[in-house]
Every structure is written in C-alpha cells, then in structure tokens.
Amino acid sequence: MREHQSGRRNDEVARLADEIEQLRTALEAAQDEVSRLAEDRARLLRQLTVQARDLQAVTTLYDQAKQGAGGLPDADRMAAASEQEELRVALEEMQVLTEELEVANTSLHESNRVLDERVNERTRELGEKNAALASSELRFRSLVEGMPQLAFRASETGVWTWASPQWQAYTGQDDADSRGWGWLDALDPEDRDRASAAWTEAAATGRFQLEYRICGQADGTCRWFQTRAAPVRDADGTIVEWLGTSTDIHDLRELQESQRVLVAELQHRTRNLMGVVRSVADKTARSSGDLDDFRHRFRDRLEALSRVQGLLSRLTEHDRVTFDDLIETELSALRGDRDRVVLDGPAGVRLRSSTVQTLAMAIHELATNAVKYGALGQPRSSLTVGWTHEPVGEGGLPWLHIDWRERGVVMPASGAEPLGTGQGRELIEKALPYQLSARTTYVLGPDGVHCTISVPVSASTGGGAGGHG
C-alpha cells in the first residue's frame, strides 16, 4: 500500500518536473526573442547615429558656404536637401521600429511575467510534493527502524537490496555484507539450505514464510525468527521487489517446548500414579480384615497421595518441595497429638521432585502407625524427627539424612509386630532403596520404632534446575 502511494507521488513529481522543464524552454525562447529585438533596436540606433552625424556635417558645410560665398551652388544645395530627406525617412523608420519594439517588449514582458509565475508556482508545488514525499519516507523509515522486527528488501527472490539497521545491529553484518545472498551467512548453517529453497518456492507461490535461526553478533548464539515477505507488484502485477520482516519467536518456541515437556511429564506421572493406586489397592486389600477395614485404610492412603499431588502442583518449573514442607503437611493431617512431635532439622532442604511421592508415602505409613500403635497413640510416649543436610555425600551428591525415633512406647509382646506395619516396612525397606537409591533402616526397638532414611536430594539450592522431574 505504502509503496503504491509513494509510487504515485513519484509519478506526479516527475510530471511536474517535466512541465517546469517545458516552461523553462519556453522562457528561454522568449528571452531569445527579446534579445533579438534588442539587437535590432541597437542596430537601428547605430544607423541613426551615423546618419545624424552625416547630417550634422552637411549642415555645417552648408552654413560655412552660405557665410563665405554668399550662396551655395545648386548642386550642393540639392545634396543637402537629399540628405535631409534621407534623414527624415530614417527617423520615421526608426520611430516605427521603436514603436514596434515597445509593443513587442510589452507583450514579451507580459508573457515573461506569466511564464515566471508559472515556473514559480510549479517550483513551489514541486517543493511541496518533495517535502510530502520526504516526510512520508521519513515516516516509513521511522516505522521500519522503530519496530522490533528485522526488515529487508529483496529485488528478486531472495536477493537482498537493503537491510534495516536492526538487522545490522543484531547480526553485525553491514549493508554490503547482507546484500545479494550475503544475509544467508548470518543464519544457522543448518537452516541455510531450507531458507534458499523457500525463496525458490516463494517465486512460484508469491509468498514467503519460514522459521529459521539467525545468529546474533553479541554472543554468537542463534535465535529462532519467523520470517515473512510479501511481493510488491507493479500495475501489471509483475513482482518488482519483496518486503520482508523477521520476528524473534525464540522465547515463544522455548515456552512451547517446555510446555510440551511438562505435558509429557504430567502424563508420565499420571500413568505411574494410576499404577501406584492400583498397587496400593491390591496390597491394602491383601492385608485388610474386611471391606470396611479396606475402605478406611485405602481412603487414608489415597488422601496421602492427594496431599503429595497438592504439594507438587503448587510448584512452578524450577521450584522444589522442601522436606520441612513435606513433614509438616503429613503431620498436620494426623489425628494424633501433634504436640508430642519434635521436629529438629534445617528448613529449605529441596527434594528431587521424583522422590517426593514415594518419600511422602513412607512418612505417611510411619506417622499412621505411630498414631495407631506407637508414639502418637500412647500417653507417655514421644516422637522426634531429626534431619541433616549433607552437601557432598555419597557419589558426590547432596544427601538428606532423616532420623525417625519414637520413645516411651509400650511395645506389644516380643515377636508380635504391630498390625498394619507391613506396607510401611515395604515402602521403607524396599521401595525407597529401589526407586530413590535411598539407604534405610527400620528397627522395632524396646520403646518404639527407630527408622533412618538417607536419600539424595536436589543439587540446586536456589532458583536453578535440580534433578529430573
């Protein structure tokens, strides 16, 4: 659109310039005519002067003769008369010529004035049009240079004739570098063939659109851009050039990619969770006395699983659940006496997301059993949960060491393990080592359960990415 308007304006300016040129030619012709007439007049004046001088000479001669000889000879008198006649004729001629000249002069001045006016008017018009064109070009340039896209013009398919300052600033190519096919050098080498092929296609379809990576000069890294170009056509529809822009879509693509990963991870977790639920149901069923017993215990375990999902769902991408979060969540869900629990460990130990669910289930089993049979279910017993963070432990990884110690529990008769601890023990002694590479111990001591769990934790301490998940 803009290009068309600007084209029309260019045509008009060219027309005005033509007209001014014609007027100038006319003016020059008129000036030639004036100078020709002026020359005529000058020639006549010279002639008149000569004749006047002759007449003067004759008159003088005549006076001398009249005084000296008492009269002129006839021949001399006649000569003088003839001279006088010639002079009169010449004077008349000159008079006519002068009058003609004046008329011509006047009309010439008039036409000159008109011509001058027209030239001035056209010149002023041309100036205005030029100013309008310049201001329109200035607006166009401001637009192109102010927008975040990298803009370019291409004279034929793919052959660049101009690149915007943004292109130069981003890629470090100067105008000469980017011309022709030079701009390809600023693309990621892997994308160059695709980009030139797309231009061949654009020649046929009249449309160019492609995503490719353009390398920045600042750090040499390549970012994804979406490049679009549209052809500019003349009145016959022939493509005269292409105008194109490249828009930075790198962040958008990264966001899409991370969303894709998150969705895949979510589906992976969901499927695994279904498997876990199925397995928990099976195991609970096997150790349940009747359906009512099953219902209570199954619901209890599902609620624990739900709490874990709640913790995990609150996280943003780089967050981690901390162990203090996890233990607080689990203990506050208990119906037992929360006051008899001492928590002793540093806040902010970040768990690997992949470990949270199984660890939480283990803690839940310990806590449930403590309420039912142990430290949280008896009047004179207590529970201390201590933990320490070892920044560089086994395998060079950071580890969390958890110590669950119940005291003052009146244990059942020797050898009779409390009911319902089967699944808890399996989680701690088998699932945690299997799934989380944890080191665990589980001992039924004389006055309660003593359990230790050591598990590798997230290497990150701040906002950075940690382990998988």
Place this chain on the structure above:
Amino acid sequence: MADAGLEGCRILVVEDEYFLADEIATDLREAGAVVVGPVADLDGALALIRGGSSLDGAILDVNLRGEMAFAAADLLIERAVPFVFTTGYENTAVPVRFDGTARCQKPIDLRRVARAIGRVLRH
C-alpha cells in the same frame, strides 16, 4: 497365565516405579516365569543384560528416572532377546529403529505383554 507361554522363561524387568515393578514381577512369577531384576535404572539394566545369564525376554520402561532406555533396547536387539516397551503416554518419542517393537501403555496388561513376548518366543 500358563497359557501365556512364559513357563520357565527368564524375563528381565526394567521399571523405575517400585510398585509397578513389584506388580509385574509378582504377576510374572505367578505365570511361572523367572524374574531377572527388577531394576530401576539404565546402568542396572545394562549390567543385567551383559551379565551373562541367558534371557528369554524383557519388559523395558522407556523412561527411567528421566533417562531413555534405548541403549538397553539396542543391546537386547544385539543379543536377539525379544522385548516390549512400556510407556507412560501414547506419544512417547521412540526412535524409528524400534518401529517393530511392541509398546504397552501403563498400567500394563501383563497378558498382553506375555502374548507379545510369547509370540516372539514361539517363532
């Protein structure tokens, strides 16, 4: 499950989720198979495949603690051990070289797995 044809077969189980691994192993034993593993990570899987004891089949979780199990799959193919992939979701990106490998979605139906492995075994 005896009809699945797994009686006496040595089946490797590679699965990072304990409960799923335990369940598969239990079902396999009930079907008369000998369970090798289960193992939860790629290194453990590679060690068991290289371990020398013969394998009649394998059940391989594609995603092991965020690590892809394809190296183990390549090794199984190299040793002509039939196997199936188990995946958490349908559109898991599996390289084209495994196009011929059966895939089972979790939670897996062991009879299907057994059929897939048994079918390969009988041929």
